[in-house]
Amino acid sequence: MLSRDEIDALFPADLPEVEYWEQHYPPRELADGAEVTRLGPSPTGFIHIGGIYAAMIDVDRSRRTDGVYVLRIEDTDRAREVEGAIEQFERAFAYFGVSPDEDDVRPGGYGPYAQSARERIYHSYARELMRRGRAYPCFATSEQLQEQTKVQQAQGVPSGYWGKWAMWRDASDDDVREQLAAGTPWVVRFRAPDDAIGSRARFVDEIRGPLEHDANRNDTVILKSSATSPRLPTYHFAHVVDDHLMRITLVIRGEEWISSVPVHLQLFEALELPQVRYAHIAPLMKQIPGGKRKLSKRKDPEASVDFYVGEGFPAPAMLHYLRGLANSRLADMPLERALAEPILLDECGVAGPLVDLAKLRDISGDHIATLTGEQIAAELRTWALRFDESLVAVLDDNRELLLQALAIERDGVDNPRKDLRTWSEFREVYGYFFDELFTPVDGPADERLAPIGLEPDAIRTFAEAFRAAYQPLADSAEWFDQLRAVAAEHGFAGSVKEFKQNRDQFVGSIREASQIVRVALTGSTRSPDLGQVAAVLGADRVLARLDAVVGSRTTA
């Protein structure tokens, strides 16, 4: 082992001792039971919906216990960094109400909160480990390591840097000095405990209970190689140092980390630091032919938070859905209560759930149905500002019309319609109220009229007659009576039942007649009560749209 002076010479002379950091980041003064949680995203592109899922649980645990939720940017892999990723995080977290209590824009005394800015801290601890003989420099090249892995695989022994394969673990001081003097690039490796091989690591996971794993035998890298600053730590080392110094109590992270817990435990022990507690959550999955897999950033648009925000799923609906995934107890509650109730770790599922957009849409529709027209107008506008610029102008120019349209079967009704599930659906579901967003049908043969199942001639005839007799009656029942009257005159049965009993005697039933008018006015076979729609539209629009069905032969 190198002398203390030789080890210290590998680091800047003014590098603080670990005691300095311990005092600089003292234990937090929080009540008993307060949880300090953290999320450590890498700025490698868009934020994954799983990140929001984890953040939501972090926020819940910390707020419930009067603790703190910290956001730490894990940017130790500079090669994968993407420009603007941090701003994107900020926006996504704000949208879902899971902004951190502490990060670089809301410093809390435990920063900096980006790992790339914490280099000196890691170095202090790495040097300390080296002084204690618990870490050492390694000069192996990646070619050497790859070659060794091949040999290990051929021999059927576990691959890795351990036992006799750990070539620099017990190298002579002279060999080390020689490499250092020659300027060979080096990394710092942790010296796994000598008794690790063959022993087991045991720990308790807050979600899964007692877990057991082979103890780590690898001398894992803790400081990566780099000729110039920054010489960054690996995840394992950064996790231990940061989570200790930030005084994190509860680490909630993906289950892919379970296999790494043994090395983390060894690191805490070697540094003589108290352990954090762990909760490993199941990953969000996606259905694929023949099975399911983890939602992939690259392949699945619905893995991205942008997808949900862009589609216009309201944040409360998303949160309700995500909470239900975490604790199924919450899925069955009304939204407001589901958001207020705590997320319990021991109730979290252990198998990765599939993200079910049909279910999300259902929840979203339920939520929007509880909003007032004013609220919908406001939310919709906020969404459109970002994703549908041209819609904003239409909404602003027709505010009264918009509110009237939204009021149909919503205001003062026991069970509002659930026709709007996302903001992006607005154009499709309510667009026909606005001339700017509506394309009138193109004659009786327009394909939008096809689902009714009548001949174009019959459609034209009825539309023409209805148009001729049209009265803009305000009362919805009276309004519909005139439709019934015209329908009866033109051979439509008064009820579906009547029509079914004597098909040959009728052109269709009141249903078909109504649908002709519905498609004429709205372009769709689905819409709220026709009388109310017509009242909001106004007589001029109604007549013009009926004319459009009749077609060029009798343009009004």
Next chain:
RNA sequence: GCCCCGUUCGUCUAGUGGCCUAGGACGCUGGCCUUUCACGCCGGUAGCACGGGUUCGAAUCCCGUACGGGGUACCA
């Protein structure tokens, strides 16, 4: 290869040895309500991965197998 985590209706799940001829929700679907579209209401559909144990009794406990996910990186 080795190690770890998992596996209840299509999906999310309840279920911790008898309350389970397995409950709820979404989806799909039949009907009712209705002058039209919906909403709502009532009903239906469909599941304990497989094989051995333990037990008077197992979805629940044990063992094995299969399948899925993850780890075995100077990625996180």
